[in-house]
Each structure stands twice: as C-alpha cells, then as structure tokens.
Amino acid sequence: SLYAPSKTTKLILLDSLLQEMRLWALLLLVGGALGARNHSRFKRQFEASHCDPAFCQIPDCYCGGKDIPGGYSPDQIPQFVLLTFDDAVNDLNQGFYEDLFGGRFNPNGCPIKATFYVSHEWTDYAQVQDLYADGHEIASHTVTHSFGTNFNEEKWANEVVGEAEMLVKFGGVNPADIKGMRAPFLAVGGDKMFNMLSRYGFYYDSSMPTGSVSWPYTLEYKMPHSCSVKPCPSESHPGMWEVPMKTLQDVRGGSCSMADGCFYKEDADSIQKIFTQNFLEHYTKSKAPFPLFFHAAWFFNRQHRKDGFLKFIDSILALPDVYFVTSQELIAWTRFPEPLPNVHTSPIFHCNFPDRPSRCGKKKNRCQLPHKGDKRQFASCQAQCPRSYPWVNNLNGD
Numbered sequence: 082s083l084y085a086p087s088k089t090t091k092l093i094l095l096d097s098l099l100q101e102m103r104l105w106a107l108l109l110l111v112g113g114a115l116g117a118r119n120h121s122r123f124k125r126q127f128e129a130s131h132c133d134p135a136f137c138q139i140p141d142c143y144c145g146g147k148d149i150p151g152g153y154s155p156d157q158i159p160q161f162v163l164l165t166f167d168d169a170v171n172d173l174n175q176g177f178y179e180d181l182f183g184g185r186f187n188p189n190g191c192p193i194k195a196t197f198y199v200s201h202e203w204t205d206y207a208q209v210q211d212l213y214a215d216g217h218e219i220a221s222h223t224v225t226h227s228f229g230t231n232f233n234e235e236k237w238a239n240e241v242v243g244e245a246e247m248l249v250k251f252g253g254v255n256p257a258d259i260k261g262m263r264a265p266f267l268a269v270g271g272d273k274m275f276n277m278l279s280r281y282g283f284y285y286d287s288s289m290p291t292g293s294v295s296w297p298y299t300l301e302y303k304m305p306h307s308c309s310v311k312p313c314p315s316e317s318h319p320g321m322w323e324v325p326m327k328t329l330q331d332v333r334g335g336s337c338s339m340a341d342g343c344f345y346k347e348d349a350d351s352i353q354k355i356f357t358q359n360f361l362e363h364y365t366k367s368k369a370p371f372p373l374f375f376h377a378a379w380f381f382n383r384q385h386r387k388d389g390f391l392k393f394i395d396s397i398l399a400l401p402d403v404y405f406v407t408s409q410e411l412i413a414w415t416r417f418p419e420p421l422p423n424v425h426t427s428p429i430f431h432c433n434f435p436d437r438p439s440r441c442g443k444k445k446n447r448c449q450l451p452h453k454g455d456k457r458q459f460a461s462c463q464a465q466c467p468r469s470y471p472w473v474n475n476l477n478g479d
Contacts, residue, residue, distance in 0.1 A: 132302030140416035145298025151418030155368035169203035174377035191432030193405035198222035198263040206251035207445035218407035251461040253438040264288040271312030287324035290338035294369035341379035352389025
C-alpha cells in the first residue's frame with residue numbers, strides 16, 4: 082500500500098471505529114422499534130434518496146436548505162459568518178491575519194474565528210501553530226493541491242490524511258480537532274472521497290458550491306442543491322456533513338464560490354460595498370450562514386482590498402447578533418441549535434483552549450529544503466528540520 086498508517090492515523094482510525102461501534106449499538110438498540118423503516122435505512126447505504134425532514138432530523142441528520150434548524154425564526158438566532166482561507170500559511174499572509182484578528186471580537190467577548198484549509202507546499206507550520214493556539218480551526222486542503230476528480234480512495238487518503246498528519250506532527254494540532262477538508266479547485270471526488278473521509282474519522286467537507294442559501298446538511302440523503310462540479314456523491318453517507326459554499330454575487334451579475342473570484346472595481350469603497358450588499362441579502366432575509374471564502378493571496382500587496390474588507394468586517398461586528406464562527410462550530414449549532422441569548426454563553430463558541438499548544442512565536446526551527454529543483458522554506462516548533470522536504474509518501478521528510 083502507498084499509505085502506511087502512522088500513530089496519528091491509527092488514532093484517527095480508532096476514533097472512527099469507536100464511532101462506528103456506537104452507531105451499530107444504537108441500531109441494535111432501536112432495531113425492534115423501526116420495523117419496515119429499518120429496511121429502508123440499510124438500503125440507503127447504497128443509493129441516496131430524497132431527503133424527508135420527517136425522517137432526517139437533528140442532531141444526526143439535516144436536509145439543509147434555508148429552513149432554520151430547530152424551527153427558529155430569523156430574529157431569534159445569530160447571523161453566523163463563515164470566514165475561511167485556503168492554501169499555504171506563511172509570511173505572505175501572516176501580517177494580514179494579524180491585522181484581521183487583532184482586537185476584533187464576537188458579541189460574547191471571544192475573538193472572531195476562521196477556518197484554515199491548509200495545503201502543504203510553502204506552509205510555515207510554526208504559523209499554523211500560532212493560528213491554532215489562537216482558537217482557529219485547522220482543516221486539510223491536501224498535500225500537493227492537485228486536481229483530484231479521478232483519485233481513488235487511497236490517493237485521497239494520501240493527500241487529505243497525509244496533510245492532517247503533517248498538521249499534527251509539524252503544527253502541533255490535536256488530531257481530534259482535524260475533522261474537515263476542502264478539495265483543491267473545489268474538484269470533489271464523488272463517493273470515493275466521502276468514503277475515505279468516513280474511514281479516517283473526518284465528518285465534514287466544504288467544497289460544493291451552490292447558488293441558493295443553505296445551512297449545513299448531511300449526505301445520508303440527496304443534496305438540497307444541484308451539483309456544480311461533478312462528480313458529487315450519489316450514495317448515502319450517514320453522519321457525513323457538507324458545509325455548502327454559497328456563492329456571492331458580483332457587480333456584473335456573475336457569481337463566485339471563492340470571494341476573490343468575483344469581479345470588483347479596484348477601490349476600497351467598492352470592495353466594502355459588494356460584501357455589504359451580499360451580507361444584507363442574508364441578514365435581512367433568511368439569516369442563513371454568510372460565506373466569506375478566500376485565498377489569502379488575494380489580499381497580498383493590495384492595500385485597498387484589505388482596507389475595504391476590514392471596514393466591512395468592522396461594520397457588521399457593530400451589530401449585536403453577528404458571530405464569526407468556524408465550520409465545526411457552525412455544524413455544532415446546526416445539530417444543537419439555540420436562540421441568540423443562549424449563544425452568548427454557549428460552550429460551542431468559547432475561547433478557552435487549555436489543551437492547545439502555546440503560540441510558537443520566534444522559537445521555531447527554520448530551514449530551507451530542496452524541492453522540485455528549487456528551495457522551500459520550512460518551519461516548525463514541534464520538530465527539528467527534516468532531512469528532505471516532506472511530501473506524499475514521505476510525510477516525515479526522511
């Protein structure tokens with residue numbers, strides 16, 4: 082096998098196995114009461130059928146769409162903002178992240194949070210540790226950032242789990258905290274990719290664009306929106322969540338999944354305006370989660386983009402019900418929804434992380450390693466510099 086499980090992977094597999102054992106115990110417990118419905122449940126392991134809210138109920142199943150989990154009305158819940166960044170974490174975006182997250186807080190007094198879908202090449206794992214220590218979510222965006230539409234399960238594992246292992250080994254991230262992925266180029270791998278995620282103890286993906294507003298949903302049944310980038314999953318994947326990528330509308334009437342893919346007039350006021358217009362479409366109507374999906378490189382050496390975006394962020398943080406949350410936090414609230422007053426004290430949105438490593442700061446081991454006929458910067462507070470640049474099938478850099 083190309084993929085030799087490490088200690089981290091064994092932990093992930095053990096966690097996955099325990100979840101599966103609990104599921105079977107539950108099925109055996111309630112089996113007698115389910116009758117004919119039990120037969121259809123097992124049948125759904127193969128072909129996903131239409132999602133019926135009467136059968137698909139939180140906390141373990143949700144059909145998605147604009148219906149608010151728990152039956153709440155828009156005025157009873159927070160406006161969640163889902164801020165995510167894809168690709169490498171390094172000196173090119175460190176300053177921007179410091180400006181963005183420094184001194185900005187949710188209504189509960191905790192710093193605003195984002196989700197980082199990290200790919201390996203060019204990443205400074207000491208800076209990943211800093212982001213993780215500050216309370217952000219770290220997720221996998223693969224090792225090589227390759228187009229994976231035709232990957233088999235083993236190749237998906239090498240890429241997605243391989244990156245998760247390096248985030249643990251070099252970035253100090255607890256393997257129990259790495260539960261999600263985003264596919265490079267949003268090129269999902271259909272059922273093979275989702276089978277791999279289940280096998281290795283991940284429980285969500287966030288790669289599928291949609292033009293319609295939607296809460297996170299489970300893939301036990303058919304998706305609530307059309308498939309933008311094939312192949313989408315067609316089989317049933319109980320317990321697997323999708324955090325859909327709601328598109329933004331730009332000034333030309335076009336749409337984009339990643340916010341930096343839209344057309345803008347290149348000045349700070351226009352940047353602020355386009356995000357504000359899209360935000361109000363959510364905030365004044367359905368209050369479905371508002372997406373801000375970026376490649377961090379979009380802000381590099383573009384001061385007007387940064388200025389316009391930060392003005393927009395500050396304008397919505399002045400509202401009493403806007404929360405910047407991670408993908409895992411959004412799924413947790415979807416499973417166990419509660420009204421706005423409870424959210425202020427909810428353990429889902431806390432900012433106390435005693436089990437996470439401290440910030441790495443300047444204590445990093447830094448080196449340059451040859452790769453692809455060139456040099457790559459490499460840094461970690463968790464390990465000495467490896468002998469060669471870590472890569473698929475050589476995650477330790479031996």
